[in-house]
Amino acid sequence: MSDHNYTPQSxxxxxxxxxxxxxxxxxxxxxxxxxxxxxxxxxFGGILTFCLITQIVTGLTLAxxxxxxxxxxxxxxxxxxxxxxxxxxxRYIHANGASMFFLAVYIHIFRSLFYGSYKSPREIIWIIxxxxxxxxxxxxxxGYVLPWGQMSFWGATVITNLFSAIPLVxxxxxxWLWGGYSVDNPTLxxxxxLHYLIPFLILxxxxxxxxxxxxxxxxxxxxxxxQKPSKDTVPFHPYIVIKDGFALLMFMIVFAFFVFYTPxxxxxxxxxxxxxxxxxxxxxxxxxxxxxxxxILRSVPDKLLGVIAMLSAILILAALPWLDTSxxxxxxxxxxxxxxxxxxxxxxxILGYVGAxxxxxxxxxxxxxxTAYYFLHFLVxxxxxxxxxxxxxxxxxITDPVLxxxxxxxTAKNKEKSVIK
Amino acid sequence: MKVxxxxxxxxxxxxxxxxxxxxAEKVDYLKTDWxxxxxxxxxxxxxxxxxxQVYTEVCSSCHSMKYLSYRNLAEKGGPEFTxxxxxxxxxxxxxxxxxxxxxxxxTRPGKLSDKFVMPYDNVKAAQAANGxxxxxxxxxxxxxxxxxxxxxxxxxxxxxxxxxGISLDEGVYYNKYMYGNxxxxxxxxxxxxxxxxxxxxxxxxxxxxDVTTFLMWTAEPHLEARHKMGFKAIVYLIILxxxxxxxxxxxxxxxxxxx
Numbered sequence: 001m002s003d004h005n006y007t008p009q010s011x012x013x014x015x016x017x018x019x020x021x022x023x024x025x026x027x028x029x030x031x032x033x034x035x036x037x038x039x040x041x042x043x044f045g046g047i048l049t050f051c052l053i054t055q056i057v058t059g060l061t062l063a064x065x066x067x068x069x070x071x072x073x074x075x076x077x078x079x080x081x082x083x084x085x086x087x088x089x090x091r092y093i094h095a096n097g098a099s100m101f102f103l104a105v106y107i108h109i110f111r112s113l114f115y116g117s118y119k120s121p122r123e124i125i126w127i128i129x130x131x132x133x134x135x136x137x138x139x140x141x142x143g144y145v146l147p148w149g150q151m152s153f154w155g156a157t158v159i160t161n162l163f164s165a166i167p168l169v170x171x172x173x174x175x176w177l178w179g180g181y182s183v184d185n186p187t188l189x190x191x192x193x194l195h196y197l198i199p200f201l202i203l204x205x206x207x208x209x210x211x212x213x214x215x216x217x218x219x220x221x222x223x224x225x226x227q228k229p230s231k232d233t234v235p236f237h238p239y240i241v242i243k244d245g246f247a248l249l250m251f252m253i254v255f256a257f258f259v260f261y262t263p264x265x266x267x268x269x270x271x272x273x274x275x276x277x278x279x280x281x282x283x284x285x286x287x288x289x290x291x292x293x294x295x296i297l298r299s300v301p302d303k304l305l306g307v308i309a310m311l312s313a314i315l316i317l318a319a320l321p322w323l324d325t326s327x328x329x330x331x332x333x334x335x336x337x338x339x340x341x342x343x344x345x346x347x348x349x350i351l352g353y354v355g356a357x358x359x360x361x362x363x364x365x366x367x368x369x370x371t372a373y374y375f376l377h378f379l380v381x382x383x384x385x386x387x388x389x390x391x392x393x394x395x396x397x398i399t400d401p402v403l404x405x406x407x408x409x410x411t412a413k414n415k416e417k418s419v420i421k
Numbered sequence: 422m423k424v425x426x427x428x429x430x431x432x433x434x435x436x437x438x439x440x441x442x443x444x445a446e447k448v449d450y451l452k453t454d455w456x457x458x459x460x461x462x463x464x465x466x467x468x469x470x471x472x473x474q475v476y477t478e479v480c481s482s483c484h485s486m487k488y489l490s491y492r493n494l495a496e497k498g499g500p501e502f503t504x505x506x507x508x509x510x511x512x513x514x515x516x517x518x519x520x521x522x523x524x525x526x527x528t529r530p531g532k533l534s535d536k537f538v539m540p541y542d543n544v545k546a547a548q549a550a551n552g553x554x555x556x557x558x559x560x561x562x563x564x565x566x567x568x569x570x571x572x573x574x575x576x577x578x579x580x581x582x583x584x585x586g587i588s589l590d591e592g593v594y595y596n597k598y599m600y601g602n603x604x605x606x607x608x609x610x611x612x613x614x615x616x617x618x619x620x621x622x623x624x625x626x627x628x629x630x631d632v633t634t635f636l637m638w639t640a641e642p643h644l645e646a647r648h649k650m651g652f653k654a655i656v657y658l659i660i661l662x663x664x665x666x667x668x669x670x671x672x673x674x675x676x677x678x679x680x
């Protein structure tokens with residue numbers, strides 16, 4: 001932001017801005033030079049901000065009516081659904097909002113993977129993003145426990161029990177986490193506290209995420225460094241604001257459809273049965289967005305190694321900027337990486353699928369192969385690919401994509417030609 | 422833009438297929454037309470009132486309905502009994518209240534603000550009276566079962582003689598749609614077990630449909646309001662999206678590039 005020499009017009013504005021440069025910040029945010037070739041995969045950052053704010057606002061409202069007590073939590077949720085004015089709407093937005101949040105974050109992450117947005121000089125943005133993602137999973141997991149249904153209770157039991165895999169101190173840690181000798185009221189109240197806290201931590205990290213983004217500026221589909229500001233960029237407002245707004249509205253239509261017409265399809269029916277420590281559900285499954293990692297956990301026969309594999313599957317992403325040895329960012333110019341990218345997408349979807357299935361027979365075999373491939377992709381394929389791959393020559397600028405290979409650039413080129421004519 | 426839409430659609434189809442295949446044990450439930458499904462789905466008032474009758478006369482002797490109050494019966498979007506009718510219904514139940522000024526518990530006729538009277542004092546009493554099985558509370562039962570309304574509707578009509586090779590213990594019954602096929606509830610409905618005041622013939626099929634509709638309402642009392650608001654919200658969003666799309670085209674036309 002050091003390149004900003006902004007002076008407010010009015011005297012009051014100048015007086016204020018000299019003491020707290022909020023107006024300079026606002027000016028930076030509106031003028032922020034953004035590559036003009038960003039496609040719709042880039043709109044998910046804005047969509048995610050919307051998701052976070054929606055979750056916080058609906059969450060605060062729910063917390064005014066929810067009672068974090070093992071004997072009353074389930075009933076208080078039903079109270080919200082029946083007697084609180086528009087309680088059903090707020091709760092369904094919050095519950096489906098979590099799923100929409102993860103849908104958007106997965107698209108956001110896979111966009112980064114495709115266009116190499118994690119590479120130098122954007123490693124810090126990427127790592128902050130991974131931390132946000134981890135916190136999101138923690139918040140979502142704890143939030144799912146709060147209605148105190150059967151899946152809440154047994155999901156909490158399974159996940160907290162993972163810590164017992166830690167040698168020597170494992171059992172002690174689990175008791176400490178539970179606040180007792182089983183998942184019970186102390187567990188619920190602390191989960192509620194943490195579920196309330198984490199979104200604000202995420203909010204803080206999102207500020208850092210955006211700050212870190214505004215230092216080097218956005219990556220773009222061509223993946224080359226661009227001059228800022230230049231003919232390759234547009235000011236954030238109004239160009240990107242209106243485009244993000246349009247994409248957000250499309251996203252909201254899908255969101256609204258879930259909330260109003262199939263509000264329970266993404267949840268599990270068992271969570272409408274009040275928690276009962278004496279009855280174990282037939283299948284304990286996490287929410288859909290955690291299934292790939294659940295599959296990795298179960299594909300390893302040893303409990304401790306399974307937990308390590310699951311955590312590594314997430315943490316390995318933090319090392320991605322160094323595991324990917326290719327200097328070329330965008331997969332558009334990396335013909336081999338592009339294919340491996342789509343194989344990875346398929347691999348993760350398969351992991352998600354088998355994660356929902358019982359861990360036996362063919363499903364277990366598929367889960368094991370898919371888990372092995374997941375790590376193979378990051379630990380072997382990516383490092384080697386950087387040295388072996390013959391990449392397509394990069395264009396000199398995004399407005400002059402004479403050497404561009406994708407159809408997007410071809411149409412852009414045609415349009416430019418027609419403008420010249 | 423087009424490429425984006427295409428990819429987005431593909432992802433959604435893939436997710437959809439996964440979702441469908443995720444639905445565990447595939448059972449072909451009995452199908453019927455539910456008036457509350459679809460964009461404009463509403464409850465059939467008659468079915469809700471008849472369903473309430475089936476619930477009260479049959480189910481409620483074992484199954485509680487603890488999250489409902491008698492006032493709900495007169496609320497909009499429900500069976501919509503008149504307030505006078507709901508008061509009469511409430512007053513027909515004995516409610517335990519107290520303690521009074523002398524420290525004694527007493528019973529009095531129900532009021533609109535009372536919760537539905539429970540058939541048993543506690544879970545243990547319910548189990549003791551039902552061969553060890555606890556008849557689940559019915560308030561959110563439809564949402565608590567994988568197949569939802571189709572499952573409940575089928576289960577009520579799914580009683581049959583056990584196929585050869587399956588032996589049943591005393592007090593256990595065979596049901597085609599029950600998970601594991603063994604159920605501790607005897608077939609609750611038989612033709613004519615209730616007498617509908619509106620003249621509808623009380624076949625097992627009819628009663629199953631009515632009571633399931635009623636249970637859908639008890640689980641989702643604001644379903645009609647939700648559908649109504651959902652339609653408005655989505656139409657509003659679509660119009661706004663179109664307007665924003667054209668604004669975007671206009672703004673981006675200042676520079677020569679593809680949006």
